[in-house]
Amino acid sequence: MYDRILVPLDGSPMSAQTLPYVRILGAALKSPVELLRVYEPEAVYYYPDPAHYQERAQLANQHREEASDSLMSASDMLNAAGISVTSNFLDAHSVPGQVSHERPENPVHHIIEVAHEVANTLVVICTHGRSGMGRWVMGSVTDKIFHAVTSPLFVVRGREEGGVAVEAKLESIIVPLDGSAIAERILPHAVSISKALAIPIRLVSVIPSEESHAHEEDHLRQQGERLVAHPRRPLLCA
Numbered sequence: 486m487y488d489r490i491l492v493p494l495d496g497s498p499m500s501a502q503t504l505p506y507v508r509i510l511g512a513a514l515k516s517p518v519e520l521l522r523v524y525e526p527e528a529v530y531y532y533p534d535p536a537h538y539q540e541r542a543q544l545a546n547q548h549r550e551e552a553s554d555s556l557m558s559a560s561d562m563l564n565a566a567g568i569s570v571t572s573n574f575l576d577a578h579s580v581p582g583q584v585s586h587e588r589p590e591n592p593v594h595h596i597i598e599v600a601h602e603v604a605n606t607l608v609v610i611c612t613h614g615r616s617g618m619g620r621w622v623m624g625s626v627t628d629k630i631f632h633a634v635t636s637p638l639f640v641v642r643g644r645e646e647g648g649v650a651v652e653a654k655l656e657s658i659i660v661p662l663d664g665s666a667i668a669e670r671i672l673p674h675a676v677s678i679s680k681a682l683a684i685p686i687r688l689v690s691v692i693p694s695e696e697s698h699a700h701e702e703d704h705l706r707q708q709g710e711r712l713v714a715h716p717r718r719p720l721l722c723a
Contacts, residue, residue, distance in 0.1 A: 486677040488605040499643040505653035511568040513681035522556040523592040524576040
């Protein structure tokens, strides 16, 4: 269903917590993965003393190399799991062995623009990640991407207490429905992931009053019957 899985990373251990889930999704969906790192160069100010400027420039180059190496490490991890991976390192400055991209400096703009480049893209992103130098908060980035892209988002909740998880599990899919057409737009994506991973879908509807109970129950049953038409997918309705 997806022509690409796009994974924005900022170099932090928290943002890399998406990678175990990307490994699961990439293998099950047979979709190629693109890792995206928006590099935010440290500002190099003018120094009257050339020695100070040189030291600053060396630190900036070192930071750029570390950012690139971090992206390559993530790529190697997914490649080792048999996932088809490409790495996209966006930098307004030239990097040896990399292609330069002259784009606005806003990381959110980068992610949104790259997400729109390929149709049928699934964007996998982590909340509350933070980059080392640019200090852009992934929570706000996720919110801005959510309102700007037309691609589906798979959002991983980052955990403050740890680094990158080695393993991840997806054992079921919960789909909240409120009877609206907008809520039901998630169903094809839930079905695709459910079939690929052989995990059940649980449809959930909150009934606000006794009067609407019968209507909501009928609607939920109809949605369940539509999904049961796919015999290879287990289904739980609640």
